Amino acid sequence: MKKTIDVMKEKRKVSESVRNSIKSFNKIKKLILKSLESEEKTIPELAKETNTDIETITYHLMTLLKYGFIEAGDMDDDDEYYYYKLKNKK
Amino acid sequence: MTKSNEYDALVIGGGIAGEEAALNLANIGYKILLVEKDLSIGGKMIHLSKVFPTLDCGACITTPKVSETARHPNISIFTNSVIEDIEKHYENDFSAKLVEKPRYVTEDCTGCQICEEKCPVVVEDQYQWDLVGRKAIYVPFSIANPRIAAIDIENCSLCGLCEKVCPAFAIDFSQEEKIHEVNFKTVIIATGFELFDPTLIPRYGYGRFKNVVTAMQMERQLVPTRPFNNVLRPKDGKMPDNIAYVLCTGSRDETVGTPICSQVCCMYSTKQAQLLMGALPMADVTIYYLHIRAFGKGFCEFYQQAQGMGVEFIKGKVGLIKEKENGNLLLRYEDIQEGIVKEAEHDLVVLSVGILPNTDFSTMFKNVKIEQDDFEYVNQVDELSSPAKTNINGVFVAGTSSGPMDIPDSILSAGAASAEAAGYLKGGKK
Numbered sequence: 001m002k003k004t005i006d007v008m009k010e011k012r013k014v015s016e017s018v019r020n021s022i023k024s025f026n027k028i029k030k031l032i033l034k035s036l037e038s039e040e041k042t043i044p045e046l047a048k049e050t051n052t053d054i055e056t057i058t059y060h061l062m063t064l065l066k067y068g069f070i071e072a073g074d075m076d077d078d079d080e081y082y083y084y085k086l087k088n089k090k
Numbered sequence: 091m092t093k094s095n096e097y098d099a100l101v102i103g104g105g106i107a108g109e110e111a112a113l114n115l116a117n118i119g120y121k122i123l124l125v126e127k128d129l130s131i132g133g134k135m136i137h138l139s140k141v142f143p144t145l146d147c148g149a150c151i152t153t154p155k156v157s158e159t160a161r162h163p164n165i166s167i168f169t170n171s172v173i174e175d176i177e178k179h180y181e182n183d184f185s186a187k188l189v190e191k192p193r194y195v196t197e198d199c200t201g202c203q204i205c206e207e208k209c210p211v212v213v214e215d216q217y218q219w220d221l222v223g224r225k226a227i228y229v230p231f232s233i234a235n236p237r238i239a240a241i242d243i244e245n246c247s248l249c250g251l252c253e254k255v256c257p258a259f260a261i262d263f264s265q266e267e268k269i270h271e272v273n274f275k276t277v278i279i280a281t282g283f284e285l286f287d288p289t290l291i292p293r294y295g296y297g298r299f300k301n302v303v304t305a306m307q308m309e310r311q312l313v314p315t316r317p318f319n320n321v322l323r324p325k326d327g328k329m330p331d332n333i334a335y336v337l338c339t340g341s342r343d344e345t346v347g348t349p350i351c352s353q354v355c356c357m358y359s360t361k362q363a364q365l366l367m368g369a370l371p372m373a374d375v376t377i378y379y380l381h382i383r384a385f386g387k388g389f390c391e392f393y394q395q396a397q398g399m400g401v402e403f404i405k406g407k408v409g410l411i412k413e414k415e416n417g418n419l420l421l422r423y424e425d426i427q428e429g430i431v432k433e434a435e436h437d438l439v440v441l442s443v444g445i446l447p448n449t450d451f452s453t454m455f456k457n458v459k460i461e462q463d464d465f466e467y468v469n470q471v472d473e474l475s476s477p478a479k480t481n482i483n484g485v486f487v488a489g490t491s492s493g494p495m496d497i498p499d500s501i502l503s504a505g506a507a508s509a510e511a512a513g514y515l516k517g518g519k520k
Contacts, residue, residue, distance in 0.1 A: 003250055003254075003263075004253060004261065004263040004264045005249075005250035005253050005261075005263050007263055007264040008194075008246075008248055008263035008264075009248055012243070014246075014247050014248050015244075018211060018246070018247055019247070021212070021213065021245075022210050022211055022247060025211075042327070043326055043328075044326060047326075054325065054326045055300050055324075055325050055326070058324060058326055058327045059221075059222065059223065060223070061327070062221070062223075062327075063212055063222050063223035065318075065319060066222055067206075067207070075329070080328050081326075081327060082319060082322075082327065082329075
């Protein structure tokens with residue numbers, strides 16, 4: 001059966017900005033998830049380890065939290081930052 | 091829900107005022123066409139945490155009304171739709187074009203969100219005021235009505251995964267815009283308001299400094315379906331402990347074209363300050379204000395309650411906000427009581443943005459012109475004795491389409507509009 005997506009593909013093309021946005025998100029997602037494999041981390045620790053702008057890490061990490069890839073743990077000793085960890089990883 | 095082309099009343103806007111007006115008329119037997127441009131009815135109120143001055147849960151008040159509206163047999167709802175070319179032919183005889191935009195998801199959608207899991211695209215979530223991402227296919231928010239996904243076709247990668255995984259076979263990329271010719275006897279404009287864009291005041295740094303947020307962004311942080319796991323700074327995820335509110339951002343400010351008071355900012359800021367003190371017990375909250383306008387029932391006591399809880403109110407005009415390397419903000423302000431310029435450091439700044447008219451209504455009419463007042467709201471031609479009347483007989487205004495007001499006043503205004511419309515439908519108003 002023909003899928004309706006084929007109808008849309010005939011009408012429009014995917015923009016370059018959408019392609020770049022997917023690449024960019026996936027790149028940072030991989031960096032965050034890989035970094036959290038070893039141990040839970042705060043956002044500043046993640047930004048430092050991945051050498052990525054802290055605002056970008058926050059936005060992407062919160063999106064990964066929303067979609068269930070990671071979960072929040074305890075706060076650091078100064079009660080400033082949460083630790084984040086991979087979901088289901090004890 | 092009936093769907094024909096003949097209605098007694100057209101209600102434009104599915105926020106709290108539009109719903110109230112529609113329900114009032116539907117309950118006395120009139121057939122209503124309710125048109126909402128957004129993907130869900132509920133307006134801005136459905137996104138609020140709590141309401142002032144009672145601190146009742148906003149969603150608990152608005153969702154029953156949303157459900158009642160959606161299920162009412164006399165109300166037909168079109169979301170993701172707009173009204174164009176309203177023509178008045180005679181009294182009690184109007185017509186218009188109803189433009190139904192494609193959602194690319196049918197009503198068979200169960201809202202399971204499996205498609206969202208698979209979608210590879212992430213863009214800013216407008217229903218979380220851009221604090222977090224959403225997918226290109228998405229259920230707008232958890233209590234959306236209808237709770238049906240929609241595809242943001244501009245940002246879609248056309249991968250087709252959503253169509254492959256949808257268990258309800260609800261994805262339909264072949265949908266196209268539909269235009270319906272509709273007839274009705276009266277109109278209620280309830281198009282609501284817009285929020286001031288704080289990038290128009292560059293010295294406050296909104297958009298450049300991530301830890302400067304709007305009150306709506308803070309509101310979202312205070313609801314259970316918040317974008318983050320707690321109230322946190324958008325720049326670095328730090329839990330704030332010294333928060334500032336800057337009142338009158340885009341209100342009472344002729345330099346940005348908004349000379350009037352927005353009527354709600356003093357109280358919503360006072361409300362948020364109290365909620366923050368509950369969410370972050372160790373935090374200091376400071377409100378910089380020009381005048382506190384606590385004019386409604388219980389408002390003054392609400393203000394005093396905030397003072398009693400430890401919220402600091404400083405009569406001061408903030409002139410400039412600068413960002414430090416650690417993300418903290420330096421506020422340069424005139425202390426009006428002492429008459430000197432001071433500087434204070436905070437780790438999060440909330441701009442209490444004002445209300446602006448949503449002028450969508452101004453282009454909807456074809457052979458008649460709807461008048462706007464000096465501030466571009468719908469002109470109330472008889473504000474004292476018939477506040478819902480406009481310059482077009484048979485066209486009425488409800489809620490913030492006529493000016494800034496709070497939720498109870500919007501509901502009262504909608505009551506007035508529906509009463510006037512019912513009178514007009516009965517032939518009492520000529």
